[in-house]
Amino acid sequence: xxxxxxxxxxxxxxxxxxxxxxxxxxxxxxxxxxxxxxxxxxxxxxxxxxxxxxxxxxxxxxxxxxxxxxxxxxxxxxxxxxxxxxxxxxxxxxxxxxxxxxxxxxxxxxxxxxxxxxxxxxxxxxxxxxxxxxxxxxxxxxxxxxxxxxxxxxxxxxxxxxxxxxxxxxxxxxxxxxxxxxxxxxxxxxxxxxxxxxxxxxxxxxxxxxxxxxxxxxxxxxxxxxxxxxxxxxxxxxxxxxxxxxxxxxxxxxxxxxxxxxxxxxxxxxxxxxxxxxxxxxxxxxxxxxxxxxxxxxxxxxxxxxxxxxxxxxxxxxxxxxxxxxxxxxxxxxxxxxxxxx
Amino acid sequence: xxxxxxxxxxxxxxxxxxxxxxxxxxxxxxxxxxxxxxxxxxxxxxxxxxxxxxxxxxxxxxxxxxxxxxxxxxxxxxxxxxxxxxxxxxxxxxxxxxxxxxxxxxxxxxxxxxxxxxxxxxxxxxxxxxxxxxxxxxxxxxxxxxxxxxxxxxxxxxxxxxxxxxxxxxxxxxxxxxxxxxxxxxxxxxxxxxxxxxxxxxxxxxxxxxxxxxxxxxxxxxxxxxxxxxxxxxxxxxxxxxxxxxxxxxxxxxxxxxxxxxxxxxxxxxxxxxxxxxxxxxxxxxxxxxxxxxxxxxxxxxxxxxxxxxxxxxxxxxxxxxxxxxxxxxxxxxxxxxx
Numbered sequence: 117x118x119x120x121x122x123x124x125x126x127x128x129x130x131x132x133x134x135x136x137x138x139x140x141x142x143x144x145x146x147x148x149x150x151x152x153x154x155x156x157x158x159x160x161x162x163x164x165x166x167x168x169x170x171x172x173x174x175x176x177x178x179x180x181x182x183x184x185x186x187x188x189x190x191x192x193x194x195x196x197x198x199x200x201x202x203x204x205x206x207x208x209x210x211x212x213x214x215x216x217x218x219x220x221x222x223x224x225x226x227x228x229x230x231x232x233x234x235x236x237x238x239x240x241x242x243x244x245x246x247x248x249x250x251x252x253x254x255x256x257x258x259x260x261x262x263x264x265x266x267x268x269x270x271x272x273x274x275x276x277x278x279x280x281x282x283x284x285x286x287x288x289x290x291x292x293x294x295x296x297x298x299x300x301x302x303x304x305x306x307x308x309x310x311x312x313x314x315x316x317x318x319x320x321x322x323x324x325x326x327x328x329x330x331x332x333x334x335x336x337x338x339x340x341x342x343x344x345x346x347x348x349x350x351x352x353x354x355x356x357x358x359x360x361x362x363x364x365x366x367x368x369x370x371x372x373x374x375x376x377x378x379x380x381x382x383x384x385x386x387x388x389x390x391x392x393x394x395x396x397x398x399x400x401x402x403x404x405x406x407x408x409x410x411x412x413x414x415x416x417x418x419x420x421x422x423x424x425x426x427x428x429x430x431x432x433x434x435x436x437x438x439x440x441x442x443x444x445x446x447x448x449x450x451x452x453x454x455x456x457x458x
Numbered sequence: 459x460x461x462x463x464x465x466x467x468x469x470x471x472x473x474x475x476x477x478x479x480x481x482x483x484x485x486x487x488x489x490x491x492x493x494x495x496x497x498x499x500x501x502x503x504x505x506x507x508x509x510x511x512x513x514x515x516x517x518x519x520x521x522x523x524x525x526x527x528x529x530x531x532x533x534x535x536x537x538x539x540x541x542x543x544x545x546x547x548x549x550x551x552x553x554x555x556x557x558x559x560x561x562x563x564x565x566x567x568x569x570x571x572x573x574x575x576x577x578x579x580x581x582x583x584x585x586x587x588x589x590x591x592x593x594x595x596x597x598x599x600x601x602x603x604x605x606x607x608x609x610x611x612x613x614x615x616x617x618x619x620x621x622x623x624x625x626x627x628x629x630x631x632x633x634x635x636x637x638x639x640x641x642x643x644x645x646x647x648x649x650x651x652x653x654x655x656x657x658x659x660x661x662x663x664x665x666x667x668x669x670x671x672x673x674x675x676x677x678x679x680x681x682x683x684x685x686x687x688x689x690x691x692x693x694x695x696x697x698x699x700x701x702x703x704x705x706x707x708x709x710x711x712x713x714x715x716x717x718x719x720x721x722x723x724x725x726x727x728x729x730x731x732x733x734x735x736x737x738x739x740x741x742x743x744x745x746x747x748x749x750x751x752x753x754x755x756x757x758x759x760x761x762x763x764x765x766x767x768x769x770x771x772x773x774x775x776x777x778x779x780x781x782x783x784x785x786x787x788x789x790x791x792x793x794x795x796x797x
Contacts, residue, residue, distance in 0.1 A: 208553055208580060214626065227767070232685055251775065252620070252621050253775065254622050259622060280595055282594075348574065351592075353568075354574065429568050429569055432571075434568075436594070
């Protein structure tokens with residue numbers, strides 16, 4: 117399957133943190149030919165891509181499969197729903213956003229509303245999540261509650277759209293793009309000469325604390341791990357010095373809690389195979405802001421390196437990236453694993 | 459064609475003020491077999507419908523074809539586009555949305571990620587002048603292959619049916635009004651009338667008076683979409699109009715006092731024919747009535763507005779029953795005001 121198709125299938129599936137079931141079933145179908153798959157206690161997808169002798173190293177390739185979203189926490193007498201966030205919703209862009217409620221009955225469309233502009237007293241502000249509501253187009257509390265029970269999960273509408281030069285925008289690129297890249301890496305590794313166990317782990321609940329990766333890693337018990345997550349791509353309102361170029365390959369860094377030897381080996385692999393990468397521009401304080409924080413210190417410790425995928429407009433329904441960066445990341449990971457994890 | 463199908467077809471076309479051509483072409487194709495059409499110098503589409511009788515008073519109906527949107531005003535060295543708004547758009551409904559450029563290519567209104575925002579940045583609405591459109595261009599030269607300065611862009615929106623009998627789309631203001639006039643033109647008429655599909659309402663209201671000059675009506679009915687504030691947290695007296703209660707007659711707005719006698723007669727006609735209607739309970743906004751009223755020696759104007767929520771955004775909504783009631787009402791008004 118082409119990377120773009122894979123990315124589309126994954127991003128368009130639904131899987132807000134804690135309720136990843138739909139995207140897990142989509143992903144499980146996409147990787148079923150790669151190896152034996154299972155779902156962990158906290159709903160992370162585990163796929164045994166290669167199983168080597170236990171004396172050999174065991175590398176885990178991880179990206180998170182959950183996405184940010186919202187949930188319905190109450191419905192007023194006229195059928196308007198109040199919402200709570202699941203993960204870091206950017207409230208600056210929430211007004212008039214179309215949302216989709218996912219219920220057992222099916223999908224319901226809604227629009228995020230706020231106080232009409234002519235009724236605002238004083239200066240306009242970006243409303244907080246508590247100040248907005250979702251209009252599902254129903255005329256009463258009873259009518260709305262019948263279809264949208266309290267606790268219903270909401271996602272932003274965010275279809276895949278192709279931009280120029282192989283760039284694309286969609287909801288949930290964070291972090292399904294890295295899921296797609298790792299799946300492609302596993303496909304390459306399947307046909308390569310390797311001498312280690314390889315497990316793909318797509319974790320739940322990264323956006324709400326990383327509980328999925330932490331517990332799945334304990335069960336997998338790897339010796340090495342590559343944690344792939346999105347990083348900040350350069351844009352007009354972000355200085356080029358501080359943010360990674362879109363289309364410049366993944367970011368690598370040896371700082372913080374990362375394994376600097378693995379990072380250097382990845383850089384050497386990139387140079388050897390003429391694959392692009394850039395240095396991760398955001399510094400660390402010793403604890404990764406990704407699932408790596410819960411991976412590196414499992415059991416007696418896991419040698420862990422983080423790869424970043426540059427992305428614009430993070431945590432919006434229009435997250436922009438370069439599809440070529442996914443392919444280049446996949447090649448880099450595959451070549452690195454084949455050469456160094458032995 | 460159902461009302462939903464017609465409104466969807468109209469809303470899915472882009473026609474930012476001054477660039478209404480594709481909307482006009484579509485409307486003309488829908489009505490040309492039912493009336494005499496002409497396009498004036500400004501781009502207004504003027505459709506004369508021959509009825510069984512010629513009324514004592516000449517009646518004009520109008521709805522505007524244009525929608526609010528954006529215009530490209532600059533391209534930076536990295537290929538990002540700067541833009542201005544065309545018509546009144548709250549900057550808060552622009553960020554993080556998708557738009558479609560005049561050439562048909564998609565663009566994203568980009569923003570700094572939440573992780574990088576200060577508390578002040580989260581609270582204070584970003585200005586349009588600080589936003590940019592991202593088409594994926596490598597640099598300025600690459601962007602110029604797809605875009606020219608002055609190109610318009612419209613909100614992108616999937617038009618859907620949702621909830622109880624509602625439609626969500628961009629540009630319901632005023633394509634829903636256009637839909638009502640199209641449906642009226644497609645029916646047999648008792649009396650002659652002229653339906654005008656006007657340009658540039660959202661930006662200067664500069665088209666409708668030219669159309670009115672050609673028509674020289676005695677009475678003009680302006681069919682619009684207005685803000686229904688019947689939403690969460692708004693008291694009953696501030697709700698302006700309510701979805702599901704039919705079209706609203708307008709008393710006055712910021713630029714026009716509508717003819718009082720016509721207002722009363724309109725309400726009476728609606729009541730006589732059991733068509734639901736309401737009164738717009740605010741004097742905000744402005745419509746093409748302002749410029750039609752003062753055309754030539756003056757025209758008596760009536761305002762009929764549909765209750766839309768979140769208008770001037772990518773996700774405006776209307777209740778389909780309100781659109782159908784408006785078409786019905788307009789038919790009765792043409793007949794009732796003829797003598």
